[in-house]
Amino acid sequence: MGIIVANWKMNGNPDFADNFIEEINAADSENTVVVCPPAPLLGRFRNFRYDVGAQNCFCEEKGAFTGENSPRLLREIGCKYVIVGHSERRSIFHETDDLIFKKHLAVVAENMIPIVCIGENAENRDNREKVISDQLSFFLNNPGSTDKTPCFAYEPVWGIGTGLIPSPEEIETIFAFIRNLLGDKVSLLYGGSVNAKNSSEILSRKNVDGLLIGGASLKADEFKKIIEEKSF
Numbered sequence: 626m627g628i629i630v631a632n633w634k635m636n637g638n639p640d641f642a643d644n645f646i647e648e649i650n651a652a653d654s655e656n657t658v659v660v661c662p663p664a665p666l667l668g669r670f671r672n673f674r675y676d677v678g679a680q681n682c683f684c685e686e687k688g689a690f691t692g693e694n695s696p697r698l699l700r701e702i703g704c705k706y707v708i709v710g711h712s713e714r715r716s717i718f719h720e721t722d723d724l725i726f727k728k729h730l731a732v733v734a735e736n737m738i739p740i741v742c743i744g745e746n747a748e749n750r751d752n753r754e755k756v757i758s759d760q761l762s763f764f765l766n767n768p769g770s771t772d773k774t775p776c777f778a779y780e781p782v783w784g785i786g787t788g789l790i791p792s793p794e795e796i797e798t799i800f801a802f803i804r805n806l807l808g809d810k811v812s813l814l815y816g817g818s819v820n821a822k823n824s825s826e827i828l829s830r831k832n833v834d835g836l837l838i839g840g841a842s843l844k845a846d847e848f849k850k851i852i853e854e855k856s857f
């Protein structure tokens with residue numbers, strides 16, 4: 626079984642969340658299902674039968690950090706997972722590998738599971754192993770930092786929201802490379818243009834333990850089909 630994570634990004638509203646929750650609560654999934662709505666909607670998920678996560682957090686527990694979300698508070702309101710270092714956080718909000726590593730530590734300190742995003746952009750496609758190694762350098766230089774079995778999501782930036790997906794062989798090569806760097810304890814997710822038609826094939830690939838889904842997670846019927854898949 627896999628870990629299927631929905632990243633709504635900055636989409637949805639209270640009515641949308643209520644309808645989504647009703648539809649997904651009726652789904653019968655053997656997978657670990659995690660929905661990450663915008664933070665103001667987290668409170669709507671009190672009666673959700675699956676897990677809930679945040680799309681981001683800060684690396685400090687509390688204090689004068691206007692506009693940021695505390696990992697402790699996210700845990701206290703029911704989050705089990707936090708997405709950390711999504712490519713949109715890296716490119717639009719200039720998050721560095723150093724900050725992303727600190728956020729990972731802060732999430733782990735609250736006994737939540739970080740979903741750390743890595744992946745190259747289109748210009749670096751031929752240089753992807755170097756990009757991934759650099760993005761993981763803080764993790765690799767701090768042995769033990771991945772002992773609490775976090776998730777890492779490989780998301781090629783050129784594949785996010787574009788319909789482009791690496792070939793099955795390319796996915797296996799990349800995931801073997803990442804597995805070799807991070808070891809067997811971590812879960813490795815694939816993200817980028819996943820939908821109900823390709824989810825099963827991608828999850829069947831060696832070393833792929835789950836999926837991070839953007840656009841397709843905003844269609845409850847499509848997301849339901851993905852999480853109800855039994856052949857993973």
Ligand code: PEP
Nearest residue numbers: 785786816817818839840
């Ligand atoms: C994402 O942004 O994490 C993502 C995977 O988006 P999409 O599924 O829309 O490509």
